[in-house]
Structure formats: structure tokens, C-alpha cells
Amino acid sequence: MEIFGLSLETFYLYALIISGSLIILYVLFGDMLEGAGEALGILHPVLILAFITFMSASGYLFELLTSLNSLLIMAISAGIALGLDTLLNVFVLIPLSSAEESLAYSEDSLRGRVATVLISIPEDGYGEILIESYSGRISKPAACFHNGVIKEGEKVLVVDIKGGVLYVVPENRIGIDKGELK
Template sequence: METLFLSCLVGGILYALVSVVFGDWLGQAFDGALDFLSLDGHSWLSPTALVGSITVFGGAGLMLQRYTGFGSAAIVTVAILTAIIVGMGMFFLYIKPMEQSENSIAFSRDGMSGMLGEVLVPIPANGYGEVLVKVGAGFTNQTAASFDGVEIPGGSRIVVVEVKDSTLFVSEIHLPSFKS
């Protein structure tokens, strides 16, 4: 039994060291040849949770064997339960929150209605200009036309009214200034 526990513990530690130290390098060197080993279907099958559980199983088994008077069946049962609890804890306290914290910098023009911006290139009454609109943590320049059919000078504050054919239709707005 000690050999099983020790191999699980050492194997998990080696996996962690190799993946941290050489993970990116190995991924590039094999150029996707090992992608079949990926368990992308279910996040609860992530290598972090699985290998972490196997490592905990080995460590808990060794400690229980050395420091308790339990029999082999009780040691294996308690080690498995410990591994399951730690694996679930890792999943719910680390893996799941990390998956949900992934952000994208992508945006959709169709979702820009109602956004505020500033005119960079004056917009003629029946033509196109350019506006700067804040999207997420950054800004984007977009082609714009006047929604109301009036000229909008450069530097004016605007609101996006609608989006058609990749063009923002905007109206000038006059927001109160809070400068003292």
C-alpha cells in the first residue's frame, strides 16, 4: 500500500513541477500532438483537480498509514474521501472562479446603441464622419452618420442611437458640465 500512496504523491508532485516549469515549452514543442489527452469536455475533469486529488490521495494515505492504527481498507477509504473533498474544494474555490473570470476584449457594434462618445472627424448632414466611443476598458474609432440629418462638429459629445450596415447613427448631446 505504501508504494501506491508514495507513487501517487510523487507522481502528482512531478506533474505539477513539469507542468509549471516546462508546460508552455512542451506545448509548443509537440505543437498540439498531445491535444487528445485534453479533457476539455467537463471542467470538473480538469487536470488540476484530477492530479491534485491523486496527489492528496497519496499524501493522505501515507500520513494515515504512518500515524494511525487504521487497517488498510479504512486508510484507503479515508484517503479517497479526503482526495474527493480536496478535489471538490479545488474545483469550486479555484478552477470554477478562474473560468468565470476570463474576460474578452471583443465587442459588437450592434450592442453599441446608447453608448456615449466624441466626434473626431466632423459629421456632415448627409455624409459620414468618425467618432470615438468607449467600449469596456478601451476606446474604438467607428464610422458614423448623423441620425437627425444635421451637421455635428468635431469635438461634440454624441450618443449612439442605432447601428445599421456597420455605421453608427449618432445624435449630438449637451451634457451639463460639473466644473467649478
């Protein structure tokens, strides 16, 4: 059987080389095409290229090593490619996409967190605090909520965020009185 004037074996080999090269290019330059994956939904470019690669690799091997009918080889190769593509999506791509999101944080998520003062916070000035979490450490500029002095090493509570600066209160001055901080 021939496709585009090429034997099926040669066609599978060319498809394998081209799709493998495109996967390498996508890995290197995929950030520029990130929106394409979201626009296509489940038909992510990685899945399409992986399907073509798996199908052409198994088709090439079956054509080379067996004497089965070419249509049967194409059907078997498509089934193998679909199975491997499904496994790739379920066990690699979906966990990677959710893991990336879990490491991100927003400034609003820092409100209410306890931190340690790295650089003392002077009265009416700025210092630096360190917030530790499961995903790592975050160092941010900070100012005292009540314009007081907070020394290095003290534990503080983040109560507000304005313009990228975290406003904190020393942990030993935290008390609830009619819903306000003391």
C-alpha cells in the same frame, strides 16, 4: 504493502511529486490543452490532477504518521481527496469560468450604448469613441451615422456596426419620429 515493487509510502510520494509537477505544467501550458477540458465534461484535467495530488499527499502523511491499515488509509485519502476536489470545483473553478465570460463583449452588445467622443469625427471620416462599462473602458473607431461632424467630448449613441466601425449619432440629435432616428 507494496505497489510496483515500492513501499506504499514511497509510491504516494512519487505520485505527489509527479502530479504536482503536472499541475505546474498544466498551469503554464494549459491553454494549448483547453479543448481537452471541454471534451471530458466534468472530468476536467485540473480536477483529475488535483484529486491525485490530494490523495497522494494525504496518503503519504497517513502512512508516515499513523499505523493504520494501508487499505483504510487509501480509503480515507480517497474521501479527503474527493471532498477537497469538490470544494475546488464548486468554489474556485466554476466561479472562475463564469467570471471570464462576464467580462467579454461582442460588437452586437455595443449597439444602443452611450459613449463619449475621444477624437472628433469629421464629415465622411472616422474618429474614436470611448464606451465605459462595469468591466472597463472600450475604445473603438467610429463614424457619424448621418455623415455629420461630431466634436470631441460630445455624448453619442451607437446605432450600427459595420466592419468594426461603430456608427454613432450625437445624443442631442436623438429623437423618435415614426421609428427612425432624426
